[in-house]
Amino acid sequence: xxxxxxxxxxxxxxxxxxxxxxxxxxxxxxxxxxxxxxxxxxxxxxxxxxxxxxxxxxxxxxxxxxxxxxxxxxxxxxxxxxxxxxxxxxxxxxxxxxxxxxxxxxxxxxxxxxxxxxxxxxxxxxxxxxxxxxxxxxxxxxxxxxxxxxxxxxxxxxxxxxxxxxxxxxxxxxxxxxxxxxxxxxxxx
Numbered sequence: 001x002x003x004x005x006x007x008x009x010x011x012x013x014x015x016x017x018x019x020x021x022x023x024x025x026x027x028x029x030x031x032x033x034x035x036x037x038x039x040x041x042x043x044x045x046x047x048x049x050x051x052x053x054x055x056x057x058x059x060x061x062x063x064x065x066x067x068x069x070x071x072x073x074x075x076x077x078x079x080x081x082x083x084x085x086x087x088x089x090x091x092x093x094x095x096x097x098x099x100x101x102x103x104x105x106x107x108x109x110x111x112x113x114x115x116x117x118x119x120x121x122x123x124x125x126x127x128x129x130x131x132x133x134x135x136x137x138x139x140x141x142x143x144x145x146x147x148x149x150x151x152x153x154x155x156x157x158x159x160x161x162x163x164x165x166x167x168x169x170x171x172x173x174x175x176x177x178x179x180x181x182x183x184x185x186x187x188x189x
Contacts, residue, residue: 060172060185067184070177071109072150076186077157078102079170085161086139096165098136101173101188105145106155115156116147119176122162125169136161 061067066075082098084091092098099122105115117132124130137146137159145158164170176183 060187062187065186066106067175067186068108069175069184070181071107071111071113072115072175072177073106073108074175074184074186075104075106076101076173076175076188077104079188085136085159087141090139092133092136092139094136094163096163096168098133099130099162099164099168099170101160101162102157103145103160103175104155104157105150107150107152110152112149112151113177114147114149115145115177116179117145117160118147119179119181120160121174122160122164122170123172123174124164125171127171129174130162130164133161133163136163 063076063079066073068074078101080100080102082094082100084093085098085100086092101122107113117134117137120132122130122132134146137143140159140161143158144156145160148156150156160173170188172188173186174183175186
């Protein structure tokens with residue numbers, strides 16, 4: 001006589017709970033994705049027209065009035081038009097005409113700041129933008145506003161020099177505490 005239990009193949013008992021957990025996890029992920037997607041979709045046809053949020057407003061002032069940008073306060077104290085700048089030994093001749101803007105820069109922050117003439121722009125009545133002429137600025141004896149570190153509470157005064165075409169109607173100057181700042185505007189008219 002043979003043992004009947006030996007002839008039958010041994011079956012492994014399969015566990016169902018890992019499959020159930022995996023199914024619940026997949027369903028949870030699907031529900032989360034669908035719920036987030038529904039929250040992101042908006043019906044723009046029924047939304048009233050809205051203006052985009054306004055960015056930071058740029059300060060505007062006139063000659064003699066202080067404006068602030070970042071850690072600097074600027075006061076334009078004068079504007080001159082010249083054919084040349086410098087002393088008799090270091091004269092720079094303009095391609096067109098020089099617009100020389102005298103400015104006082106005060107550090108109103110709590111850390112040292114670096115003022116650079118290359119971050120300042122002159123604009124004409126047609127919104128054309130002119131960069132400062134650093135070489136012409138260096139020819140002015142005692143000019144203190146080229147690339148200058150300014151400690152908190154200190155100020156410097158000097159001339160920003162711009163070479164523009166003759167008879168350019170200068171409109172305003174845009175002053176910045178750094179190349180990436182919003183800037184402050186001084187009306188030169």
